[in-house]
Amino acid sequence: MEILGYQRPDGQLGIRNKVSIIFSTDCSRYVANKLYQLYPVGTQIFGYPGGCALRQGPFNKLVALGTHSSSAAALIIGLGCEGTDAYMLADEIAKSGRPVQALKINEAGGDLKTLEQGSRLLVDLLQYASQVERVTMTPADLIVGQECGGSDATSGLASNPITGVAADLLIEAGGTYMHSEVSELIGCADILAERAVNQQVAQEIREVIEAAEQRSFASGRFSWGYGNILGGLTSIEEKSYGCLAKSGTKPLQGVLKSYGLPPGKGYYVQVGEPGSGFFHGDPEGINQFAACGAHIGLFTTGCGSTTGGLIPVLKVIANPNRMQLIADNADLDATPVIRGEATIRELGETLYAEILAVAAGKLTKSEIHGHFEV
Amino acid sequence: MPQRAILLNVADDVATAIVDLPAQESVTVSLEDRSVEVVLNQEIEFGHKFALRDIAQGEPILKYGLPIGSALSDIRAGEWVHVHNCRSEHFGFHREQYGLKA
Numbered sequence: 001m002e003i004l005g006y007q008r009p010d011g012q013l014g015i016r017n018k019v020s021i022i023f024s025t026d027c028s029r030y031v032a033n034k035l036y037q038l039y040p041v042g043t044q045i046f047g048y049p050g051g052c053a054l055r056q057g058p059f060n061k062l063v064a065l066g067t068h069s070s071s072a073a074a075l076i077i078g079l080g081c082e083g084t085d086a087y088m089l090a091d092e093i094a095k096s097g098r099p100v101q102a103l104k105i106n107e108a109g110g111d112l113k114t115l116e117q118g119s120r121l122l123v124d125l126l127q128y129a130s131q132v133e134r135v136t137m138t139p140a141d142l143i144v145g146q147e148c149g150g151s152d153a154t155s156g157l158a159s160n161p162i163t164g165v166a167a168d169l170l171i172e173a174g175g176t177y178m179h180s181e182v183s184e185l186i187g188c189a190d191i192l193a194e195r196a197v198n199q200q201v202a203q204e205i206r207e208v209i210e211a212a213e214q215r216s217f218a219s220g221r222f223s224w225g226y227g228n229i230l231g232g233l234t235s236i237e238e239k240s241y242g243c244l245a246k247s248g249t250k251p252l253q254g255v256l257k258s259y260g261l262p263p264g265k266g267y268y269v270q271v272g273e274p275g276s277g278f279f280h281g282d283p284e285g286i287n288q289f290a291a292c293g294a295h296i297g298l299f300t301t302g303c304g305s306t307t308g309g310l311i312p313v314l315k316v317i318a319n320p321n322r323m324q325l326i327a328d329n330a331d332l333d334a335t336p337v338i339r340g341e342a343t344i345r346e347l348g349e350t351l352y353a354e355i356l357a358v359a360a361g362k363l364t365k366s367e368i369h370g371h372f373e374v
Numbered sequence: 375m376p377q378r379a380i381l382l383n384v385a386d387d388v389a390t391a392i393v394d395l396p397a398q399e400s401v402t403v404s405l406e407d408r409s410v411e412v413v414l415n416q417e418i419e420f421g422h423k424f425a426l427r428d429i430a431q432g433e434p435i436l437k438y439g440l441p442i443g444s445a446l447s448d449i450r451a452g453e454w455v456h457v458h459n460c461r462s463e464h465f466g467f468h469r470e471q472y473g474l475k476a
Contacts, residue, residue: 153421157380157390187464191440232390232421234455235462238442245382245438338392340376343405 005137009097014069023047025082046374054083057273064259064291066093072129073099080104140174145289149282152302156242158318158337159300165348167248178268183212187237204255261293283373308371312364381405383439388423412452
């Protein structure tokens, strides 16, 4: 199957091709949304749902998302008095060579004039995007992130190990894979440190896991409870191994603490920039992967999450009862593992094939249903 | 015949039931070139684990090829493995570190 990607001026290769409508503050979200409603085909919308002050993390994240491989061009809508200045944002994104336009509502003369000017700018950007050169991509060009949400007993037993197999296959083909959620890796610091490519990476992974552990103890939000024990989990480390199973078996290349592309290929753990989370929860996780260059998000769920994000999200579900309820949102039916009819290895190979199909253009359920949570 | 329990790693000491398994059942689990048959000496519910070999008190118990804790007592093959006979090493360590009562 040929993956025909979109060539970007900075050398990145995208599997989708969108013009980004970016609101630089909550105050300009209204106009940005109106523009998105007027031109829903070929566009995507995201922004900073925050206020006046400039905060570096969110600013860097908007730049990273605006220069994502799937973003062909950008139109930034600002109010004019916010710290995440629309022109500054435009200048940063334009360094990637992508066409960028920016409007400030209080310079353009209010909502209606911004809508009118913004519409004309969008038409030009959409025409530009429609003519972007297509080039052949290989699995080695792909970056995939893995998130779990609505986890249950089947997550650690089947879905996460299945994504681990797909991770190994992707990395063997030269690709890049990442996951986050270090707070769910309590007890895994030594194991991941052993997989680290050098002492510095080993030290970094220990630090981020131990910091997450101390935060969870300090806040009392320790992810271990009576329900876990009733469900069959004996220890926090057993629960964490179920999460770790999504990491596969390849060497840990690094800990991604800032946005932008990973420095190399292979397996990474991503933690995000402090204070940059626009929202908490799973869509945020997916979009943080996007801010680190991920083309596709894998999402394992037991209870049946419907979450999407700015990138195509591939849902993997292994709970047979939930699968019946959530089939409309599921991309990979992993229930044969729990029914004892297929192996983790077999379903992992199926998932890897599905990743390549989505890269080649197959729409995920999250895309078809319009789950572009930001 | 479909598998009724999952062996996650060939090195594991336990398998996890993927259906409720009655006592006295003979269960076979396999992964790659390893295949183990045990007779369950008690009922094992979905999501719960049973021992694939006799495990001595104090031995680490492996799942995912990694230690999930150590045996609090001698555990026979086919016996339920859970909080009554397996203790988290990590939690034990952290109870002291964070000043929690044992």
